[in-house]
Amino acid sequence: MVDLTTAEWTRREDLAQLVAALGAENLRWVGGAVRDTLLGMPVKDIDAATTHPPETVMARLDEAGIRYVPTGLDHGTLTAVLDGGPVEVTTLRKDVATDGRRATVAFAQDWQDDAARRDFTINALYAHPETLEISDYFGGLADLEARRVRFIGDAAERIREDHLRILRYYRFQARFGSTLDEEGEEGCAALAPTLKGLSRERVAMELLALLALPDPHETVERMHQRGVLPVILPETGSEGLERLAALIAAESAQGAAPDPIRRLAALLPAEPRTAQQVAARLRLSNAQRKRLSRLADRDGPPGDPHILAYREGMDAARDLLLLSGKSIAPLAGWQVPEFPLRGGTIVERGVGAGPEVARIMQAVERRWLEEGFPGESRVEQMLAEELSARD
Structure with missing residues (x-):
């Protein structure tokens, strides 16, 4: 495992200021930052635990001129706003009562009490902010070494x-x-x-x-x-699991980043109504619901990638191609062109405004797509041919 002393974040000046404000013996780095550093993984968020009650933390941060946001004072948490990124500071806690959905907690003074209420051993590793010595109360270091996720x-x-x-x-x-x-x-x-x-x-x-x-x-x-x-x-069965495996393989082979909504669509049958029901049940955002429903509305091969991107947008086209196991390479570096014909141009050629304009537009657009998005001169020629066919 990686030594904490080699991690750049442990040498941040703004973290040293936070430690000075709260006192090194009253604070420990805990959770993901410690775990991920030891595993050699990138660290996104830094969390700290402290023996100080929230009012003392706020008073000391005020005295040190460190800005903070009271993000969860009921649970003893506030967020110190530092130059290098925010740090959540939480008072040590122990559970008083739980019901499976929420916990009633009391503030504590013992580091092991706080560790005992955490979920997994690998999340209950506490690092001294100056010595970086790790306190491991439940065998988390051994579990990290074995890559084992174990409940406390x-x-x-x-x-x-x-x-x-x-x-x-x-x-x-x-x-x-x-x-x-x-x-x-x-x-x-x-x-x-x-x-x-x-x-x-x-x-x-x-x-x-x-x-x-x-x-x-x-x-x-x-x-x-x-x-x-x-x-x-x-709604997920064996076929959904097979689709997920195939999608992950396609993403990996083609260098596509993982996407949870695309993968959720793979787990579900190709039924927009089912996708809508799942999206509603999971309370997905409107954008996520719309996207999941569209990805479920797939029937057979997606067809020409460029036409697909023109009609559905680049992101949806990539999703549909990956879900079908097709290559997204044709879309690399390609810009979706704009159809170079407007209804006003058709009206100027003597066609009365109304359904006939839409029909001609659609006929020219269909030919434009079939010929691979030719330029304006060819579109003009197509329009002339469609107008001539009316006479």
Whole structure:
């Protein structure tokens, strides 16, 4: 594993200022930044845990002239706005009560109490901000070494505290895991029905995050086999899993970036109504709903890539080609041309405004597409021929 001392973010001047404001013994870096650094992965967000209550954190940041946003004071979290990027600072917590959807917490003073309420061992690694010494209370370092995603304590108990941890387990497994944790697998399978009680937005967030990973197919297939996927996406069958595998292979072969909505479309049957129902159930955005529905409206080969891009737009064309296993190479560096004929031009040639203008426009456009988007002179010739045919 990578040594934390080699990570550039640990040497940020603005982080040193934050440490000075709160005190090195009262703060630890925790979570994704520590985990991902040790794995040699890029670090996106930096989180800190502190023994100070929120009011003390705010007072000290005010005194140090560090701006902050009270992003979650009820749970002890505020965000320090630093030059190098925001840092979430959260007071140590311990669970008081949980119901599978939300937790009631109390502030704590013990680092291990805070670690014990986290989901996986690899997320409960705390690094001292100056020495970068790691505090590992539950064997997270060994699990990182083995690429094993393991719940802290009893897996079933942790899942009952927050049912979303089932989906988080599979997302982390797809991202980091190679060694399966049997207890975790059994707990997720046994408690899969509890996912029905979660908000649709939370389910959609985790599902799309999973599908956005480089290659989640094996994990998604295991979710299906263990009865987890049918709870949140019952429309997916073996054919959908095969389409997902084929799509991921096509994306990889053609250098296309992973896209969760495209991959969700692969999991679903080619039925716009079904796609609309899934989009509504997952509370997707309007843009996501529209896109998923369009990608479900596919029937047979997509045809000429350039014509497809002209009619559907470049992004939709790439999606449809990838979903069908066709090459997107013809679209590389190609700009969608604009049809160089307007209805006013036809009217100027003596055709009365109305349906006849639209008919001629469509006839010329059809020929223009068939001939591969020729220039204006050829379009003029086509128009003349269509007008002549009317006489």
